[in-house]
Amino acid sequence: MKDAAAYDKWYGYTHPSPALLAESVYGMTEFARDRLRGARVVANPGCYPTATLLALGPAVQHGLIGDDVIVDAKSGVSGAGHNVDDAFLYGTIDGSVRTYGVPTHRHTPEIAQGLCDLGSAPPRLTFAPHLIPMTRGLIATCYATLREGVTAAQVTEAYQDTYRDEPFVRVTRSFPATKATLGSNWCLVHATVDEANRRLVAVGALDNLVKGAAGSAIQNMNAVLGLPERLGLEALPLWP
Amino acid sequence: MKDAAAYDKWYGYTHPSPALLAESVYGMTEFARDRLRGARVVANPGCYPTATLLALGPAVQHGLIGDDVIVDAKSGVSGAGHNVDDAFLYGTIDGSVRTYGVPTHRHTPEIAQGLCDLGSAPPRLTFAPHLIPMTRGLIATCYATLREGVTAAQVTEAYQDTYRDEPFVRVTRSFPATKATLGSNWCLVHATVDEANRRLVAVGALDNLVKGAAGSAIQNMNAVLGLPERLGLEALPLWP
Amino acid sequence: MKDAAAYDKWYGYTHPSPALLAESVYGMTEFARDRLRGARVVANPGCYPTATLLALGPAVQHGLIGDDVIVDAKSGVSGAGHNVDDAFLYGTIDGSVRTYGVPTHRHTPEIAQGLCDLGSAPPRLTFAPHLIPMTRGLIATCYATLREGVTAAQVTEAYQDTYRDEPFVRVTRSFPATKATLGSNWCLVHATVDEANRRLVAVGALDNLVKGAAGSAIQNMNAVLGLPERLGLEALPLWP
Amino acid sequence: MKDAAAYDKWYGYTHPSPALLAESVYGMTEFARDRLRGARVVANPGCYPTATLLALGPAVQHGLIGDDVIVDAKSGVSGAGHNVDDAFLYGTIDGSVRTYGVPTHRHTPEIAQGLCDLGSAPPRLTFAPHLIPMTRGLIATCYATLREGVTAAQVTEAYQDTYRDEPFVRVTRSFPATKATLGSNWCLVHATVDEANRRLVAVGALDNLVKGAAGSAIQNMNAVLGLPERLGLEALPLWP
Numbered sequence: 001m002k003d004a005a006a007y008d009k010w011y012g013y014t015h016p017s018p019a020l021l022a023e024s025v026y027g028m029t030e031f032a033r034d035r036l037r038g039a040r041v042v043a044n045p046g047c048y049p050t051a052t053l054l055a056l057g058p059a060v061q062h063g064l065i066g067d068d069v070i071v072d073a074k075s076g077v078s079g080a081g082h083n084v085d086d087a088f089l090y091g092t093i094d095g096s097v098r099t100y101g102v103p104t105h106r107h108t109p110e111i112a113q114g115l116c117d118l119g120s121a122p123p124r125l126t127f128a129p130h131l132i133p134m135t136r137g138l139i140a141t142c143y144a145t146l147r148e149g150v151t152a153a154q155v156t157e158a159y160q161d162t163y164r165d166e167p168f169v170r171v172t173r174s175f176p177a178t179k180a181t182l183g184s185n186w187c188l189v190h191a192t193v194d195e196a197n198r199r200l201v202a203v204g205a206l207d208n209l210v211k212g213a214a215g216s217a218i219q220n221m222n223a224v225l226g227l228p229e230r231l232g233l234e235a236l237p238l239w240p
Numbered sequence: 241m242k243d244a245a246a247y248d249k250w251y252g253y254t255h256p257s258p259a260l261l262a263e264s265v266y267g268m269t270e271f272a273r274d275r276l277r278g279a280r281v282v283a284n285p286g287c288y289p290t291a292t293l294l295a296l297g298p299a300v301q302h303g304l305i306g307d308d309v310i311v312d313a314k315s316g317v318s319g320a321g322h323n324v325d326d327a328f329l330y331g332t333i334d335g336s337v338r339t340y341g342v343p344t345h346r347h348t349p350e351i352a353q354g355l356c357d358l359g360s361a362p363p364r365l366t367f368a369p370h371l372i373p374m375t376r377g378l379i380a381t382c383y384a385t386l387r388e389g390v391t392a393a394q395v396t397e398a399y400q401d402t403y404r405d406e407p408f409v410r411v412t413r414s415f416p417a418t419k420a421t422l423g424s425n426w427c428l429v430h431a432t433v434d435e436a437n438r439r440l441v442a443v444g445a446l447d448n449l450v451k452g453a454a455g456s457a458i459q460n461m462n463a464v465l466g467l468p469e470r471l472g473l474e475a476l477p478l479w480p
Numbered sequence: 481m482k483d484a485a486a487y488d489k490w491y492g493y494t495h496p497s498p499a500l501l502a503e504s505v506y507g508m509t510e511f512a513r514d515r516l517r518g519a520r521v522v523a524n525p526g527c528y529p530t531a532t533l534l535a536l537g538p539a540v541q542h543g544l545i546g547d548d549v550i551v552d553a554k555s556g557v558s559g560a561g562h563n564v565d566d567a568f569l570y571g572t573i574d575g576s577v578r579t580y581g582v583p584t585h586r587h588t589p590e591i592a593q594g595l596c597d598l599g600s601a602p603p604r605l606t607f608a609p610h611l612i613p614m615t616r617g618l619i620a621t622c623y624a625t626l627r628e629g630v631t632a633a634q635v636t637e638a639y640q641d642t643y644r645d646e647p648f649v650r651v652t653r654s655f656p657a658t659k660a661t662l663g664s665n666w667c668l669v670h671a672t673v674d675e676a677n678r679r680l681v682a683v684g685a686l687d688n689l690v691k692g693a694a695g696s697a698i699q700n701m702n703a704v705l706g707l708p709e710r711l712g713l714e715a716l717p718l719w720p
Numbered sequence: 721m722k723d724a725a726a727y728d729k730w731y732g733y734t735h736p737s738p739a740l741l742a743e744s745v746y747g748m749t750e751f752a753r754d755r756l757r758g759a760r761v762v763a764n765p766g767c768y769p770t771a772t773l774l775a776l777g778p779a780v781q782h783g784l785i786g787d788d789v790i791v792d793a794k795s796g797v798s799g800a801g802h803n804v805d806d807a808f809l810y811g812t813i814d815g816s817v818r819t820y821g822v823p824t825h826r827h828t829p830e831i832a833q834g835l836c837d838l839g840s841a842p843p844r845l846t847f848a849p850h851l852i853p854m855t856r857g858l859i860a861t862c863y864a865t866l867r868e869g870v871t872a873a874q875v876t877e878a879y880q881d882t883y884r885d886e887p888f889v890r891v892t893r894s895f896p897a898t899k900a901t902l903g904s905n906w907c908l909v910h911a912t913v914d915e916a917n918r919r920l921v922a923v924g925a926l927d928n929l930v931k932g933a934a935g936s937a938i939q940n941m942n943a944v945l946g947l948p949e950r951l952g953l954e955a956l957p958l959w960p
Binding site: 077078082083084085086088089090091092093094095133134135 | 557558562563564565566568569570571572573574575613614615
């Protein structure tokens with residue numbers, strides 16, 4: 001977060017070095033390469049913001065959607081870290097899904113700021129994460145209103161253009177399965193138009209322990225140091 | 241569907257007895273008891289519509305929300321029936337989540353009609369189901385814009401009032417886990433207000449093979465015949 | 481255990497009331513009905529011993545096998561109780577199986593004593609439980625050497641005879657799935673002969689939280705009080 | 721199988737080129753390196769035999785056990801290949817375990833032949849595989865009678881010696897979790913002694929799609945061509 005006050009509000013602590021915030025770069029690599037080169041302080045994005053910003057980025061950058069955004073995300077339990085708690089026992093998670101963290105999840109302001117960085121007006125953003133019975137993997141299903149006159153063809157083109165040369169983001173022809181990213185630094189993105197309701201439905205799917213965490217950190221480090229971005233990140237997904 | 245033409249459009253076949261449609265009762269038992277008594281033709285709701293209409297019903301009936309509705313649902317695989325298909329193999333489903341059926345899922349018009357029955361204007365409804373790695377259980381996460389002036393207290397009151405005497409619907413104090421309904425005819429409902437964005441977030445969780453299917457059918461049959469509604473439906477959920 | 485010293489050795493504590501041990505009845509209901517009627521102290525069997533003794537009981541009672549017995553059991557995590565420990569987190573259990581408790585698991589002497597009660601010589605028993613990624617359910621796969629001259633037909637007959645009138649034990653025609661007992665007090669038993677190696681392979685499958693625990697306790701209570709044994713235990717398994 | 725007749729009996733077809741059988745090398749790389757170098761025909765071991773032979777190999781080679789062997793194996797569903805069948809649907813597999821293929825599983829004679837290759841007398845081998853609810857991973861739990869006078873220390877030493885320099889086999893200090901091999905070519909082996917019953921209990925755990933399949937094939941190819949055995953097989957396991 002660029003605003004030091006946000007730490008008190010959303011994270012429950014006071015940022016110890018607010019002077020560094022101005023200098024820091026928000027490390028959504030795909031949208032921040034120029035700023036990352038040589039950066040001294042990089043904020044590595046959270047798993048939910050990564051999937052969301054990659055899912056909505058092309059639509060925001062091309063001005064295809066308004067600021068009315070809902071993100072309904074589903075994550076495996078490893079997103080919570082190694083947390084020895086009743087809530088993460090096998091018997092609690094297996095065969096069950098539940099919503100949590102509405103409307104106070106700390107990734108909410110991070111997503112909002114990320115959308116603004118990409119050109120959005122401050123969004124009317126509701127973010128609702130869900131815990132589902134799997135170990136790894138995350139999907140963000142994003143809903144936004146299409147601007148008047150925007151066509152499905154424009155949407156397709158915006159996504160293709162934005163990610164054509166990206167090493168780790170792939171635009172898929174149908175809705176992706178999170179498992180198709182298992183163990184890799186890939187994010188799979190698919191956007192479709194609900195024409196009758198003039199809405200964009202865009203999803204981003206990734207392995208929350210790679211592209212949503214350490215994988216992004218390595219990718220950012222590569223970008224900071226001017227190394228090839230794929231370095232150390234060539235692992236293909238396991239299947240099945 | 242009351243409109244015979246909807247069968248051609250959404251279900252891919254022509255309704256063989258359109259004359260019966262006028263007489264048929266849509267069996268959301270909680271909202272249709274008067275009409276069910278003695279009915280000759282009852283349409284048993286689908287699993288997704290049941291969870292959605294129970295989640296949004298109180299808000300619609302009390303006029304708390306507008307017609308701008310998004311339903312993001314997550315279901316275990318038994319929702320697809322006993323379907324021997326690559327898409328439902330263990331190796332495909334385990335450890336993975338994916339979106340499907342946007343914007344053409346056949347439960348979309350059923351939900352829209354159900355909302356209208358409860359008093360909504362024809363909604364601008366986007367419905368996005370997801371297949372998640374579990375056998376039973378379903379949750380519908382519903383997003384709608386609060387009408388001006390509506391308070392969180394009014395929301396709480398509407399839900400409490402609507403379901404106070406219901407045998408199978410329980411308003412929970414926090415977001416429910418689908419597993420808490422396993423094997424029972426219960427639907428757990430929770431509604432919260434995202435005040436900053438003036439949105440209602442309401443969820444309905446149930447066992448899609450009971451309350452979302454045969455359980456509802458039995459409950460409707462009981463209502464039609466004037467029997468106690470709990471008859472044959474007393475099974476408690478298994479836990480864990 | 482009938483022998484107070486066994487508590488010190490296997491359970492790590494001294495039995496507080498050894499005087500009661502002589503009077504107590506080991507509650508494998510199917511093999512102890514006469515002694516249960518009016519009993520004051522009943523020891524409810526563990527989950528693993530229940531599945532094992534029901535799987536091997538007919539063979540032992542009919543003198544079909546020797547005392548060389550291996551029991552390889554597989555259990556869902558609820559067998560460990562509600563234990564908030566790293567070992568039972570979703571991320572630890574999901575997608576994994578491991579052996580544990582060899583050769584010190586506390587159910588080992590209970591199984592051995594149970595086999596002796598049924599007529600076996602003190603067995604050379606190795607018991608190896610495994611934790612597998614499921615919440616409920618348990619299977620005991622039991623291996624023993626067939627006595628000389630014993631035929632497959634005799635095995636089949638012994639099992640059919642023993643369980644013909646049992647309310648909760650069913651002899652299945654092929655190897656059972658544990659899930660076919662979910663939520664019920666059933667134990668499914670199947671025995672087959674590996675003729676080339678003169679071995680019996682017998683399995684017992686049950687829901688460890690019902691027939692392997694509280695269900696058996698209720699069944700025993702019914703037997704003690706002279707009530708119908710099915711009382712309170714009529715729930716059918718959920719499927720799938 | 722070296723014996724062409726075994727194909728008719730166990731596999732249900734006649735071997736088309738029995739003349740090649742004499743020349744072929746059974747590719748348990750760890751025990752066949754000398755013969756693999758330059759081989760023209762290599763039989764790649766099945767997943768169950770690989771885990772079993774690595775688990776029992778040191779004990780057989782060092783003459784620590786008799787020929788009385790039971791192998792109780794547990795496998796994830798990918799062991800069955802991509803098989804669109806009711807038996808492999810998510811709803812069938814999830815939350816369930818079952819035994820299958822006793823005593824006719826086609827890996828039985830392959831394991832027996834492999835044990836003989838390592839120095840065993842023709843074993844009295846019962847092999848019982850189980851299907852458990854996970855996608856990848858396999859464990860073989862092997863039971864055998866210790867020869868008179870054999871000590872636990874000798875067992876430990878035999879395993880340490882055999883695998884000290886192996887690139888892909890690791891002797892673990894406690895029973896391994898299959899998941900610790902996910903995506904890697906590792907096999908984790910642990911052997912313990914049930915002293916009271918004079919039995920060896922040894923397990924081999926691996927990812928059935930790597931070390932139990934294509935990984936072994938690559939390792940064998942490397943051995944045939946005289947390449948470094950790790951080539952193309954350096955991937956570390958994913959965790960969790």
